[in-house]
Amino acid sequence: MYPLPDLMLDRFCLQILPKIGHKIEWLDLEPLSMEQLHVKVICIQDCLYLLDGRFNQLQIFCVEIGMSFSSDSVLIINKEKLPNLRCFSLSRHSNAHFYDTVLIPLLYRMSNLEQLSLYLSCVHRNRFINGKNLKQNIIDYLPRLNQFQFNIRSTMLLKNQIDLPSNEDIQYTFKDFLNNEIISYVNYFLENNQGECLIYLYPYTLRYYDNIGNNFPGGLFTCVHEKSFPLMEHLTIMNRKAQKDKQCKKLKNTNQDLLVIEYSHLKRLTLNKAHDDYVEQFLLDTKTCLPYGLELRVDYKPLKRVTYNFKRNATRINCSKVKYICLDTDLRFSKHFKDYFLYIDVS
Template structure:
């Protein structure tokens, strides 16, 4: 609450503010929430805002009347829940040129909240999207992105995204091929669109991932064994997850693909087929050394003991 009050006070004290970074990664340790508070003093000068918010309603609250001249809004959101809110999500936002929306928790409100908000941004030139959608019936594929979002943004020049869709296995739908998706995004010559489908039999679900490459986002969650590699110089935080064990070659591929990775979370409860003690000593010496040159945070809370040994002993 005190960070929200501080945020509000800034605009009372600084009448000619044009840029503000109030994201937790910039030193603030709490997401802002404006629920049940009085309106913020309107700022007619602010052009660019980076902020971490508690939920989707807070984003709507900021866009509807608080900052009339805002051109760039970068939002990290804790959650996007389905809501019975009466806050309007229909009026156009003509001045906004750049919008970034990141949410690390799963949402069921893609069609109900996210799509209507993006359709309001008719003059957008740059768009970044990062979220996971839970939907029992359909994946969010390239065709749906174009039909429901991109077609509403005639001035859009740059798009970066990582969108994961989760559905039940018994509700599988027809998926477009990579060639179909490349045709859909043919107007964005700087981007290659990559997609893949993963099936998790233990939990009876399927996941469809679609992302743009070169990859310009800082986060990349839930990397599986079928990760094909590439160079992701902008990524700082990654999560590894699979129902099958991670072997030495996989970790080598990850370290080479994310050269500036700072945070790594390994989520895998399966023992390695070729762990430290099962391999002959000579074979261990022949394996290439894996280096994490910039890693400062390692989370092995949800990892099998083999991965603890992989990082601390191997």
């Protein structure tokens, strides 16, 4: 491909290629003329393969690593410098094991980097990734870096540690970061011997937000399709424990209980690993107003309990508006079951 003006190149890549991509059998690109590369790959090895020196004129490289399983221990070792690279963005939606062994050495090859974006979830670590880690392992090695965007979730295995870092401890590690509002929150799941820490720059720019816990910091997340997530489209609840203050709220009967939650853009609600309290929370019309045509995924047995064997009037309005996707098979369904929902899929 011969060099094209930026406007023409953007039109070709963003408008023309998506329309004809399914008809293209072969696309011949000249590596020496490529200055930008935006690509999706299956695994980190593919990313390293592209950065083995063949695209030595590359200035902007944005890579999204897929969710397909790949052993991060099988790596391509390459130490060739990437002096022309000015902007690097890496995102991975699934859990990553390559932060220390692959990503950090890779960044050391980009000595002239000016813009860096990292969006990852790093698992099974001995300690959380915090501001001190980012400064000592990344920022101090990139003297020209002037823009650093990050959203990093790290999980730590708990092995009888006594002094576990608090959210205040994590925040303190960012004391030398200037002109940025950095959000962090820490959760510990002692039953699973696991701790979790999320650090990111505000405002939040991703289109998804995973693993919200009890220490959720709040705020407005306009990029995540009631208050904090006004445009949310997919919501999954995974909490098998009962709501602790449920009875207390009933006794107080505060005005807050009278507020009805409404997610106007919600398309899918999944409650397959949720306590009955959360199923009830979303199905009672006095607590939640579900949009018409919503896809509801929840186990049959808790649904049967919450709806009083599909006879409960307080949950009938919301259920009559949703398409129920049954997650159980080989069950004997109640005779009132099929008349309770807008649509049912039990295949």
